[in-house]
Amino acid sequence: MPTVARMQPVVARMSALAPLAASEVEALHEAIGRAQPIRARRELLTEGDSVENARLLVGGWAARVRLLPDGRRQLVSFVLPGDVLGLCHHPSPLAVSSVVALTDVSLCLAPAGSLFPGLARAFAVSRALDEAYLIAQVVRLGRLTAQERISDLLLELLERMHLAGLASGNAFDFPLTQEVLADALGLTSVHVNRMLQLSRKENDLHWKGGRLSLVDPADLARKIGRVPPRVSGASAAFQAPVL
Amino acid sequence: MPTVARMQPVVARMSALAPLAASEVEALHEAIGRAQPIRARRELLTEGDSVENARLLVGGWAARVRLLPDGRRQLVSFVLPGDVLGLCHHPSPLAVSSVVALTDVSLCLAPAGSLFPGLARAFAVSRALDEAYLIAQVVRLGRLTAQERISDLLLELLERMHLAGLASGNAFDFPLTQEVLADALGLTSVHVNRMLQLSRKENDLHWKGGRLSLVDPADLARKIGRVPPRVSGASAAFQAPVL
């Protein structure tokens, strides 16, 4: 069995969301083996498309995006490695927003939940988490200041990367541009840039060469009054170590 | 069979979301008969509570609310008559935000979806619509101006009231205060007030004595570039008549 650090993000995340049988881990690896590469900027899902089967994001970053007629863009949510895409529980479903690859990405079909009860449970928890993240996004956009929005989002991303075994300590690979960040946060890239500089000056974070590290996540979370989402008995979210 | 205008909102909405058998309508009426009244400002659901069974909002308005430690408040979504509450597909679920009654409200247990396939389908579509409304809220808060936010939300509410058979033409009973509206839109009540006056001056809407009417919903929607959410083959949302 590989160590957590080398485990497939999909496997790490699903196992963290629900206990999996060996056969289920096996099925995941098989699915991952059939993953398809997709280039950055390509759409994984187009708004209005019908969604047949769930997919797993094996690697890379993607996002649900809504484009306004006049060119304004809102990034609804991020899709990280290990996330489930296109879960749906009603017939003839349509995607409500398109999903685009933010980086080169690798995608596979999810094993049928009906055959694997543990996986089905993990998918369900994943779905609940998605909703919790969506609500967090609403609160960020509606009631947080620019700096709070940035800190809050980065804390969320750190937690999620931890879930997938992709964060080491308080750092993780961060492939986004400030422009993308701005579209997620309802700000302009210019303002994101200035606020990031402020955060750096206050020694809240380091971001260099595609790698981001939060100096003291627990302290930062306290500072902005952040409460990580809980969706089942135990918090599914990464618990930042108290220093 | 009562006319649409007099039909129970719950029945009107569920029938609009999926075809229901007579026995299912019957079951809904039975459930409605056992509805409990709840006073304005009471919580229907507390954040972190475990959610056992789905509920139906029989009458009155409610909202999912998140409160920040420093008193800021964000209204995540509205819950209107006929809406389903606490749908959940994984064990030991926790509510991710509290739901408070904005007016006096009437709530009942939803009939078990497992016994009624038509209802199960309606619940599923309802769930998909909830997500679509949540995404719409993200876009509103992230990328629309104050005036666009107001128009967009009011259009959404009109559509939803129509679904429940509670709008007549372009008007419906609107029990919210400007303060509540502000908390939903990520604005201050002062600014909401000024923008509403603007909308009235431009003859986009009338709002007097708890009744709101949009002068020309189709035109207003075009003006702000609004696209009503679609979640299944046919649009579940009210189609504004073209004048």
Place this chain on the structure above:
DNA sequence: CGGAAATTTGAGACGAATCAATAGCTGTGG
């Protein structure tokens, strides 16, 4: 090494918040 993309910087304009005060309603009790 060269060109495109991303980041950084500056100055000024604008949208929305804030603070504070007034006016209008709604319901309640005398």
Place this chain on the structure above:
DNA sequence: CCACAGCTATTGATTCGTCTCAAATTTCCG
């Protein structure tokens, strides 16, 4: 029927946060 209390809505003056438009700089990548 009036007076009062307590919300809700309205108004004004000012401040603050964020946007806009450019331009310069740095980084990334072929």
